[in-house]
Amino acid sequence: MQALGRFSRQITTTGCRKLAAGLAVIALSAPSPSFAESRSYVISLFSQAVYSQEGDCPGGIEPNIDVRFRGILADMGKSPKEIEELMAEFNGGGGPGPVHEILRNRGSPADRRVFVGDNPTQVPDPKIHTVASKLGPGFNLDGKVGADSFEDADTHETGIDNQYFRALGCFVSHRALPPDLPTMWSYAWDATRDRTKAWVITLDGKDLGKDGDVTVTFGRALETPIRTPRGLPQRDQTFRLDTTPRFFNVFKGHTKDGVVSIEPAPFHIVTGGGYLPLEMQLSQTQMRLKPHADGSIEGLLGGYQPWLGIYYMYAGGGYGYESMVGLNLPGIYYALRRLADGEPDPKTGQNMAISAAYRFEALPAIVVKPARTAKAN
């Protein structure tokens, strides 16, 4: 029998106050005495943070699939007649004929045909177009304001590091102006959330309605979100935080003017794969959480992320990411490697991480969180 006790009353009361930003956390074991108030949320939307504007790709938007593949075939020495014949069977990436094998395995030796996504360096850098604009979302991770940094459109903070946005921001599938989502991420999150466990956030503090210290827990739950009739995640669902160490993070944070930010620390979460890196890791992580009047929150998460992990998330999508989504896998590989701006390899000097930012939204939820997790990183 689950005795709801005082908890239920707390839910009932907070759930009805318009300004209540979330629901209480149940402590399965002994509750931590230091937290007088807890609010918890389930992530309802997660996407790469972008800020696409007219003219932000000086080289132009990356060409569509047909144009790109014709160009690739031309670079491979195919005659216009051969290209016409091959592309006649392309059929949106699903047609018969040799064109797909040629494109999929381009650049590999004749006796050992392998997918170019798995071996991107078997073709020269196609030098995809990248973003060059003033505005971009994220955080100033290195404390510097340089030529390769943006200004955040919301906070007007300068020195924003988000080279991931710069690298892929000229693909149509990765372009959007908030609150719209890039097509790729909209699809990816929708397809991912039914088959992966929910991501949850809890805020613990003495009085979350006031400025002050707050402990932020960001982790994975043991349950998947239940959807509304319109396909969105439900509010007020109960989740149990997965206390496997790699599955949750605890940050020291502070609230100022209602906005929560954290002290930089490592971030990691196992995603379940699919359309996200299998294990998402960030270093020097920063986060900003802004409450909404309806009890939900919006957030921004940023840090340095291993670029190879990002790349293989795309390569893992296979040839379809090129033939149907319109990406250029070797181009992404080279762009990420070239624009990487963090964690240099001590031997080669190559930066192994790239600055990245993600935006998310979260709805009030009930999170069962064992007390032992309430310890900051």
Add this chain to the structure above:
Amino acid sequence: MSVSSLSNHLIRGAVAAAAFWAVSAAAAEPDSSGGQALVRRLTPSQYAQSIKDIFGEGIKLGGRFEPDIRTNGLLAVGTGKVSVTAAGFEQYYTMARTIAEQVTDKDHRATLVTCKPAADKAPDDACARQFLGQVGRLLYRRPMTAAELDTEVVVAHDAAASLKDFHAGLRVGLTNLLVSPMFLFRQETAEADPARAGSYRLNRFAKAARLSFLLWDSTPDDELLRAAESGDLQSKKGLDRQVARLLSSPRLESGVRAFFTDMLGFDEFKTLSKDAVIYPKFTNVLIGQAQEQTLRTIVDLLVNERGDYRDIFTTRKTFLTPSLGILYAVPVVVDRPINTPELWVPVEYPAGDPRAGLLTHASFVALHSHPGRSSPTLRGKALREIFLCQKVPPPPGNVSFADVQDTANPVHRTVRARVTAHLVNPVCAGCHKITDPIGLALENFDSAGGYRMQENGVDIDTSGELSGIKFVGSTGLGQTIHDSPAVTSCFVNRMFSYATGQAPTPGQAQFLTFAEERFAAKKYRLPDFLKEIATSEAFYQVDGPTRVATRE
């Protein structure tokens, strides 16, 4: 022990003894008359339960049922007033064929066909007679007559010979049994009551069926039929023995569920919908779960715990799923692999929690609301009709509901304000005065069953009144209903109507009063009350035979 305390002790003892003898003296069942032997169509639940009990859990029905008619507050009473339409018969026939095909297919015949034919590709009358006779007895709820059985054996023979398949022949014979009126309708037959000259009672097989459908919502099992065949069921001892057996079976839960599903009007869930934009938490999953929450709560309280019937209005114990937890905004922790059905967990609300009692369940507050707004009128009407057996007349046809429906009204921002404005029309006021003061106490629950403290930014006033008793909120209403004598009186009436399939007659009024007293004496425990009904003479007593009892 002091003298005074001894004195008090003796006085208490004397009072207790007096109460005991008063109850014992009242234990003699009064004479009653009235009631009819009916022809009642099986409900969908009774059909499904019968097939399950006769052929096992795995047999699928493969069809749909015609709608039942609610009469005198119960579908059970309507079953005596319905027939089968041509379209309905098509469905019964489809189901009969589907069931017969499964029973005789290679996967099931070894266990369900109890004899083995001499040859698989030829008729075998002896085997067919054995199988059809055994199954027919359970389906018809009495032994088949020789003529009935002969007919089906011939049918099975001809089909087997024509199709060169013994089991195909059996399938045709079984299909015939399943579409027979003897199966689809409970045909109650009267006989003269040897103990009361000039009176009639149900015959032994009709008695077995009435008993079995009341307590198990299913056809009589082999043991009950044997008691009927031997005549043991017509003796008091024999009846007591069978009633005790049926009441002690886990299948009693099916009977209790069927009764409350009918009484609470859960058939209305078939047409229930909520505006998904306003109430995104109310998914289709909740249509079933809302009913199941209430039925689980009732079964647990009344059957498992043998609790007081009146406590269904105040109990803080219930069962929830993750989806119901979302709707109610309460925590529900349950282990469940991805893409598997939701599991149920027992929950107990803290003292004083507004969600106590089944009047706060979505099965009540959501069922008796409009798709996009709550309705104190519908809730108050439902409460009076379902639990107090009072009839609330429908509104006149020429009334404007504009004031009530305008949920965005800048002046009347709560339902209370809107219905109050509506009451300036004296034509409306008469009925609303008996419904709204009850329903307004449940205004903390929106149309979907979610909890709220404000409407349009205004604090909700949940004060209410019933029969001059004032209360506040759902807990106050629940306690008032709990304490109302009309609630138990109504329950007795409903249960007797459900059991007999008809509204009580004036000649049964004394028995109902007696039954109410017995219900109270048994501390409103349902199993004990069911025993009172099932062992009473009134339950089986009928007017003169409506048909000549030619067949047993």
